[in-house]
Amino acid sequence: MATFSELGIHKSYVKGLKELKIVNPTEIQETVIPVLLKSKTDLIGLAQTGTGKTAAFGLPVLHHIDKNNSDVQALIIAPTRELVQQIQKQLFRFTKYIDGKIFAEGVYGGEKIDRQIKALTRTTHIVVATPGRLLDLIERGAVDISNVKILVLDEADEMLSMGFKEDLNKILKFNTSKRNTWLFSATMPEEIKHIIQNYMSPDAIKIEVNKNALVNENISHHYISTQIKDKLNTIIRILDKRQDERGIIFCRTKAGTKALALQLQQEGYAIGALEGDMQQKDRDKVMRAFKNESIQVLISTDVSARGIDVRNLGFVLHHQLPEHLDYYTHRSGRTARAGKTGQSIALIIPGEMQKVIDIQTALGIVFREITM
Missing domain, CATH: 3.40.50.300 (P-loop containing nucleotide triphosphate hydrolases)
Structure with missing residues (x-):
């Protein structure tokens, strides 16, 4: 069992993780983190909710941010407001002890868009968003995703089953050449395969976590x-x-x-x-x-x-x-x-x-x- 330090996580993050009682990496963290820290790659992760995905992609995202550059450098898209809030909160907690600051902003429907537009005028390195609201903000020119290096799709199958297919396709069409896409999904329906074929590299690394344990053994x-x-x-x-x-x-x-x-x-x-x-x-x-x-x-x-x-x-x-x-x-x-x-x-x-x-x-x- 590797520690987070051995996986390549910086000690200032390890300190923040310890405080959150996250000490031993889960299977997906152990598999995914070293790959995402070292190489610029597309990644397909097959994993259920509750396996520790947020830290598995969140920590590498944070390591790749250039704090001195105020562009939006990473985009994390998730199906629901609750999940967006949860991811943003985790990123904030992970960064408690780092030098300098990394700013992550959460945007979602069901809240006044003007307030979110105003929040995005401040330095924002990472945008965590639901698909519909993100598209709205992009189309209004409130968020510029042309310099995004990493795009994460979390719970991709849920986003499709909630009817976000069109929105996702529009978002994925922007700035395809410059970025890496990391897709996480519990299941692999046809529509997810289309996204992988159309918007991800054919050499994307594919990782399946305890694929036999479709349902948690506990x-x-x-x-x-x-x-x-x-x-x-x-x-x-x-x-x-x-x-x-x-x-x-x-x-x-x-x-x-x-x-x-x-x-x-x-x-x-x-x-x-x-x-x-x-x-x-x-x-x-x-x-x-x-x-x-x-x-x-x-x-x-x-x-x-x-x-x-x-x-x-x-x-x-x-x-x-x-x-x-x-x-x-x-x-x-x-x-x-x-x-x-x-x-x-x-x-x-x-x-x-x-x-x-x-x-x-x-x-x-x-x-x-x-x-x-």
């Missing part, structure tokens, strides 16, 4: 056989057994999310809901309450849970199994972060057993039945 998978009409009572019994644990309940639809949240709130549970029609400020309020634990359980659709980063979730509950296999991985991967164990529990109604069997086969996992 997660145990369970199902409960029930009927539609009994689902609410089943959930109540699960929550009663886990009063000191936090979790997320996944629903397939916005309407289902709202209805379940309402039913559980009426039963007296500390519940927050995330769904697509919410205003950003309401979403932020729910996330704050969940992080400071005044809300114990979140109910969410798949899309609304994108980019959420919450530590210490004891369980994930599937009100219904998702349509896509990838979604099962994304959902269950929300628990058991950072080496802890977690449970993924699916409510199964008659006729759905085949789905469980399909997921087991595709992901190489085993579901155990829980009887209530």
